[in-house]
Amino acid sequence: MTRAPPAWLRSARVISGLTIVLLIVLCAALAPLIAPHDPNEQNLVATFLPPAWAKGGDPAFPFGTDSLGRDVLSRLIFGARVAMLVAVLASLGAMLIGAVLAYVAGYFGGRIDALIGRAVDVWMSFPPVILSLILMVGLGVGLRNVILAIILVDWTRFCRVLRGEVLVVARKDYVAAARLLGFSHWRAITREIVPASLPLLITLVSLEMGIDVIVEAILSFVGLSVSAETPAWGQMIADARQYIYDSPWNLIFPILAIFFAVFGFNMLGDGLRRTLDVRLTATQRV
Amino acid sequence: MLIASDLAVSAALANGAVPVIQDLNFSLAPGRVLGLVGESGAGKSMIGRAVAQLLPSGFSVTRGELLFDGQDLVRMPLDKRRELLGREIAFVPQEPLSGLNPVLTVGRQIDEHLARLAVGDARTRRARALVMLDAVHLPRGAELLGKYPHQLSGGMCQRVLIAMAFASRPKLLVADEPTTALDVTIQARIVQLIAEMQRHDGTSVIFITHDLRLAAQICDDILVLYAGRPAERGPARRVFSQPAHPYTRCLQLSNPAMSGPRRGLYALPERMPGLSALKTIQGCLFAPRCPSAVGACARALPPFTEVDDGHIAACIRITATAEISVPAPAAANAPKTGTPLLAVEGLSKTFRTARGFFRHDVVAAVRGVSFTLHENEFVGIVGESGSGKSTLARMLCGLDAPSQGTIVIAGRDVSDGSSRSNAHRRAHVQMVFQDPQSALNPRRRVASIVTQALEATGKVDWEERLARAKALLSEIGMPPEAAQRFPAQLSGGQRQRVNIARALCVAPNILVADEIVSGLDVSVQAQLLDLLMWLRRARAFSMLFISHDLSVVRYLCDRVLVMYRGEVVESGPTIQVFATPRHPYTRALLAAMPPDDLSAAWPPQSLEIEAAPLAGKAVEADA
Incomplete structure (x- = not known):
């Protein structure tokens, strides 16, 4: 039996976004297999090598080497591990907290809604970068704490956006009908409201992943992310910053990596939003 | 005033052009009221839109003409038509709230309309606005001018729109279901108001409605539409008391009576053919649902037959129409007495x-x-x-x-x-x-919806639910295939x-x-x-x-x-x-309520009680 692919898989945005993201995820997962060198292997006789295609490049180091003679390509590939891990775990974590609170607030309304709403307001009034820096200083460096810090900063985004959607769906008569037919609150939320808000949730998560890549890069740029022996894109930018005039390539490659990762996630998120949002597709079809 | 001759409107669908309106002929004399009656999808609103040249994209007038004061509205240049609309031809929409801009005050909107009509300076316009609001029986006009549409009830909004429509003393008013969204008591007042303004200014009115009884009460002539084609046209009282087309008769019989003994309802089977189905029907469009249809009905579109002076019906079996009747309803189980449930x-x-x-x-x-x-x-x-x-x-x-x-x-x-x-x-x-x-x-699919109560217990498997859904569907008169929709x-x-x-x-x-x-x-x-x-x-x-x-x-x-x-x-x-x-x-x-009896004067001159305001809007604090 052949079935037509779902609408979201036929969107050019989704396909191109998904291709980029899968490519990066693949790099991250298979890093030890595909990286030509150990990312921390120093080669002090071959520092600041330009990319292989430039004059004086060495085919053994396709993207050149950095100030300690480490292979830039290998470091980029290993850096994807940190970026993807943070993107996936932090966005899912933020979604979990934010979504649960949003469903509770939107469904029950009243005082609970007001309480959660105020908490989000207060939370959001802290500048996000400062808040995550303070959290990192408090929690200490390390991958786990980076993820935790991002979750603690970014759950409010999910809560805010999702609550509005939940509020609309929860007031529909079919939710009331489900309650009248004996659905518990839990069942009413999971069977009636969650499916209706799932498109929005998926979209938010994919956009959040792009944001998380940037936040992780910022934190590792200022040295508050993973420890020095783990390669990370932000760290590579920080290292290359000092030699920006001697070896601009060292700066450009990690920036491009971040750019493509974020671009991929945004493309995916935007494509999903366009194809999954019922209201949007309805108006386009008319 | 307005003459439609052989007007046809087509919609471009994926499988070719489909006639949305065809064979439309009517003439509306100055100061007369023409009722366009039919169910949703009959093309009533499309006629109103054709007059305004506001047809949705893909729809176009393919044949015939629509003469307004001798000028063809269909082929008129855009700027000239713009000159006419809102000035000579006015509109009252179905949804009063969507007819007004929610972010502007009522006063501002009336003022803009009057400015377009080139009514004096700001002060004259304001004075004129107050006179207009007074004419539609809206009290405290000055206060009203500063309000936003959402602060008013639906009936008040509709009055404001009527006031605006009549501001230019139009020759033609198109009222598209102006009372459908309103309460009955307000409906009577709005209808009364339109009639009053119409008599005062000698305006011609096209009154679009789904309510045959209402149309019979307030219109001079009625045109009944079915699937875009006129079924019957004639003087309102005649069409109502002696319908010639079976559709008109069925419409009348499907509405419960307000007086006399309880009679059964005529429930037309199925529903009006949709746009895409129209092409496949040969012959009379109503034949598939018609109680008096014979073989000949399905062969060719019925010609328009003159029943009486000015009373025309598109049916080849007009004489059979009067025989359509409904059986008396079967006796219902009598309520039990004793302890109430x-x-x-x-x-x-x-x-x-x-x-x-x-x-x-x-x-x-x-x-x-x-x-x-x-x-x-x-x-x-x-x-x-x-x-x-x-x-x-x-x-x-x-x-x-x-x-x-x-x-x-x-x-x-x-x-x-x-x-x-x-x-x-x-x-x-x-x-x-x-x-x-x-x-x-x-x-959710239909099967899942109707058996949701079983899902609540969490113990019933899908097979059982599907079987139960099919049983329920047959009970409510739907085919079992509907379960998967x-x-x-x-x-x-x-x-x-x-x-x-x-x-x-x-x-x-x-x-x-x-x-x-x-x-x-x-x-x-x-x-x-x-x-x-x-x-x-x-x-x-x-x-x-x-x-x-x-x-x-x-x-x-x-x-x-x-x-x-x-x-x-x-x-x-x-x-x-x-x-x-x-x-x-x-x-x-x-x-x-518009009565069945046409000899009674309706709407009554004075409705005894002020309509109940919306809860929370005008009911002031009790505590």
Whole structure:
């Protein structure tokens, strides 16, 4: 039996976004297999090598080497591990907290809604970068704490956006009908409201992943992310910053990596939003 | 004034052009009112849009002409037509709220309109605006000018729009279902107002409506449309009293009578062919549903036959029309006496509305309502919007907690709201919601919706649910294939059937139905009412039927409660209450309904009671 692919898989945005993201995820997962060198292997006789295609490049180091003679390509590939891990775990974590609170607030309304709403307001009034820096200083460096810090900063985004959607769906008569037919609150939320808000949730998560890549890069740029022996894109930018005039390539490659990762996630998120949002597709079809 | 000759409008669909309007001929003399009558999809609004040249994209006039004062509106250059519209030709829309811009004050919008008509300076325009508002009987005009549309009721908005429409003393007014979204008492006043303005200015009016009775009362001529083609045209009284086309006759018979003995309803089978189906029908478009159709009907489009002077019908069997009749309804199970199934005592509900940070208003939506419902009894609750009908229904079902009073269902007081009370209530009372669009989860299939009650137990597997769904579907007159469909793939009437089936799944003793036939076409309404009567005999349950439509309540219910501003002002056997109403409000409600008898003057010159304002809007704080 052949079935037509779902609408979201036929969107050019989704396909191109998904291709980029899968490519990066693949790099991250298979890093030890595909990286030509150990990312921390120093080669002090071959520092600041330009990319292989430039004059004086060495085919053994396709993207050149950095100030300690480490292979830039290998470091980029290993850096994807940190970026993807943070993107996936932090966005899912933020979604979990934010979504649960949003469903509770939107469904029950009243005082609970007001309480959660105020908490989000207060939370959001802290500048996000400062808040995550303070959290990192408090929690200490390390991958786990980076993820935790991002979750603690970014759950409010999910809560805010999702609550509005939940509020609309929860007031529909079919939710009331489900309650009248004996659905518990839990069942009413999971069977009636969650499916209706799932498109929005998926979209938010994919956009959040792009944001998380940037936040992780910022934190590792200022040295508050993973420890020095783990390669990370932000760290590579920080290292290359000092030699920006001697070896601009060292700066450009990690920036491009971040750019493509974020671009991929945004493309995916935007494509999903366009194809999954019922209201949007309805108006386009008319 | 306005002459349509051989007008045809086509829609470009994927499989070619389909005629949306065809063979349209009418002439509207100055100062006359022409009623365009038909169900949704008949093309009534398309004619109004053709006059305004506001046809949706893909639709175009393909043939004929539309002469306004001798000028062809169809082929008129854009700037010239713009000159006419809003000046010589005015419009009153169906949804008064969407006819006004929500972010501008009423005064600003009237002022802009008058400025376009080049009425003097700002001061003259303001004075003129006040005169206009006074003419449509809106009190405190100066205060009104500073208000925004959402601060007004629907009826007030419609009056403002009528005032604006008549500001330029138009020669032609197109009123597209101007009263459909309003309460009956307000409907009567709006109709009265249009008639008054029309007489005063000598305006010609095209009055688009789905209500044949209303059209017969206020129009000089009626044109009945079916699937875009005129079915019958003639003087209003004649068309109403001696319909020549079977469709007109069926429309009339599908509407419950307001006087005389309770008669059966004629429920037209199926529904009007949709745009894409139109191409496949050969011959008379109505033939597939027509009770007097013969073989010849399906062969060619019937020609227009003159029945009488100026009375034309597109039917080859006009003589058979008068013979269409409906059997008397089968006797319903008589309500049982004895201990009532449901007893409500002193039920009240107050809402708090915030007014500033520490202050709030208390609005009483329902005050001290008491009544009983016996086994097998159908009780109607009538009243206007804001009278507390829906709040009462929600309290009975447990969706809102009462502020005061008790609800006893099958011997158990459930007003404490404990989980055992709620379980007891659920087993006995189910609700059918008003708007199937909102009441059916668009992501569930029909089978899953109607058997949702089984899902709640969590113990029933899908096979069993599917079997049960098919049984329920056959009970409500839907094919078993419908089980796999999504609500979006059903028609409005089918959705409402699914809505009913879901409530029936738990076999409740009491069904609470909140306006379940309003917003449906009369033929679909008749089908649903038939279904309810059939279910009543087959299933033996009691029902609380909430409606603003008195004729439906009269047809369906044994007893009726009349609610006004949250209180039950009158109750008793339906026939008796409607024949000899005691409370002035009941009298006003009844007077506002267009009667079957055309000799009575309608609308009545004075409606006795001021319409109930919307709860929370004008009801000031009680505490």
